[in-house]
Amino acid sequence: MLRSSTLFIFGRNLAAARISASFHLAKQFSANSKQPILHPSQISSFTCPIKVGFSSPFPFNSRSDRTMASQSNSGSIYDFTIKDAKGNDVNLSDYKGKVLLIVNVASECGLTNSNYTELNQLYEKYKDQGLEILAFPCNQFGAQEPGSNEEILEFACTRFKAEFPIFDKVDVNGDTAAPVYKFLKSSKGSFFGDDIKWNFSKFLIDKNGTVHDRYAPTTSPLSIEKDVKKLLGIA
Numbered sequence: 001m002l003r004s005s006t007l008f009i010f011g012r013n014l015a016a017a018r019i020s021a022s023f024h025l026a027k028q029f030s031a032n033s034k035q036p037i038l039h040p041s042q043i044s045s046f047t048c049p050i051k052v053g054f055s056s057p058f059p060f061n062s063r064s065d066r067t068m069a070s071q072s073n074s075g076s077i078y079d080f081t082i083k084d085a086k087g088n089d090v091n092l093s094d095y096k097g098k099v100l101l102i103v104n105v106a107s108e109c110g111l112t113n114s115n116y117t118e119l120n121q122l123y124e125k126y127k128d129q130g131l132e133i134l135a136f137p138c139n140q141f142g143a144q145e146p147g148s149n150e151e152i153l154e155f156a157c158t159r160f161k162a163e164f165p166i167f168d169k170v171d172v173n174g175d176t177a178a179p180v181y182k183f184l185k186s187s188k189g190s191f192f193g194d195d196i197k198w199n200f201s202k203f204l205i206d207k208n209g210t211v212h213d214r215y216a217p218t219t220s221p222l223s224i225e226k227d228v229k230k231l232l233g234i235a
Contacts, residue, residue, distance in 0.1 A: 077209040080180040083168040085149040100205035106144040109199040116160040118221035133164035172196045187211035
């Protein structure tokens with residue numbers, strides 16, 4: 001019994017030491033890069049506060065944003081009308097019967113190249129079988145989506161040949177968060193709270209408009225292909 005207690009205490013102390021070390025690393029990196037200092041609980045979901053082509057200094061659990069909160073029973077994804085990148089109103093009820101992958105995107109993040117590339121691959125493979133990818137530019141994380149809607153469209157369509165719809169730039173956190181994102185976050189929280197942690201967080205919606213799952217920024221689009229196929233009814 002004494003040995004078990006000793007091992008338990010040692011394990012807790014070791015975990016605390018790792019968190020402390022990670023936090024000090026975050027503080028040092030933040031001071032050098034002028035990025036906001038993160039609480040240790042955010043580090044495993046945080047990524048790439050730097051330009052394309054560089055890797056993050058933090059260790060990540062690619063599925064650390066998996067669902068904790070229960071599904072909300074109030075409202076539906078189909079209740080919302082949003083604006084596309086050209087200012088036109090789009091009623092999400094137009095997507096009834098589709099599987100939706102909703103992503104907050106950025107043009108200057110270290111995850112931009114891999115995510116846009118894999119989102120394109122996923123969309124090309126399953127768009128004719130009922131998948132729609134809805135991209136929402138957001139500039140709340142490291143100011144990595146600074147351009148206008150027109151510039152964002154030009155970037156996505158020219159550099160990545162993106163065919164999935166890109167909508168009006170929005171906030172996803174705080175009082176100014178777009179209503180659709182308030183709904184998504186209330187439907188599916190994460191281990192580290194409801195707020196979106198960084199660029200390229202992902203929500204997967206089933207054909208009935210139910211928020212099925214939520215994935216961390218570092219979860220690659222192709223890694224959730226099996227979940228997409230399941231909702232599409234593909235063996």
